[in-house]
Amino acid sequence: MKEHIEVVSFDVDGTLVPMEFNNLIWLEELPSLIAKKEGMSFEDAKAYTISEYEKVGEGDLRWYEMNHWIKHFDLDASFEDILSKYESKIETFPDVIPTLERLEDRFTLILTTAMPREFLDIKIKTIKQFFKFDFSVISDFKQLKTPDSYLTICNKLNILPSELLHIGDHWEYDYIAPKEAGANAIFLDREKKRIGDFIIHDLEELEL
Structure with missing residues (x-):
């Protein structure tokens, strides 16, 4: 990239x-x-x-x-x-911590999710230390993952949309919406149903 x-x-x-x-x-x-x-x-x-x-x-x-x-x-x-x-019962995928350890010294890492904060806080207890910010767009902005929500996050972080890369597994909310905001996006397809540019099937495939 x-x-x-x-x-x-x-x-x-x-x-x-x-x-x-x-x-x-x-x-x-x-x-x-x-x-x-x-x-x-x-x-x-x-x-x-x-x-x-x-x-x-x-x-x-x-x-x-x-x-x-x-x-x-x-x-x-x-x-x-x-x-x-x-x-x-909460756990992370096996590729998560190695990926975060690989990236944490080179980038500011954040979380962007549509789940309410009460869900987010309990789910990220074991990995929270890797992230400088975590955003629940529903709890924080009262909206879903839309282009506007990604622009709001960029404004809060004082960065250009082109300086943001979002990675997620929902085609509309995690790939299309950030792209429409002018950000970079990678679609994580763990079920291996899609192939193409900016599509990965495992976080170990992430090349930054």
Whole structure:
């Protein structure tokens, strides 16, 4: 990459941290609580829960907000208790720490995620020391990962968009949006469904 990069930004879910923790929360714990409350089977509760998620969709801020869903399903639970129950299940991909160690002395490393801060803080405890800043665009800016959110981050860091490189696993939010903001972007496709320029399948392929 020929551009002069000052700041390297990483997405979190699917990029640094596997999705298992999310799946335990959204597809196991919440359906279990609903099944118990409503006297439903787990399978029926899970199908109902997913159908309610899909009515909102990932383009809506409510999709990401645990407190919204606790209230929506009228559950007697707190997001703190739910998150702490599964905290021990959080891990990073094997390529994460070697990559961060390789980059930390050469670039300012930051996190840019659409997850609410209560999720972010618990997920990055073991790697937080590598990052100078962490941004939850939902909690900090009340928006999703849009070109505007990347421009806001550049303004806060006092850098040009061309000095930012973002790496993530969501084609729209982690690749298209930063590119439209004038930043550099690399799409991390761990499932190896795409090939092409600025697409990698493992962080060890990152050449900076």
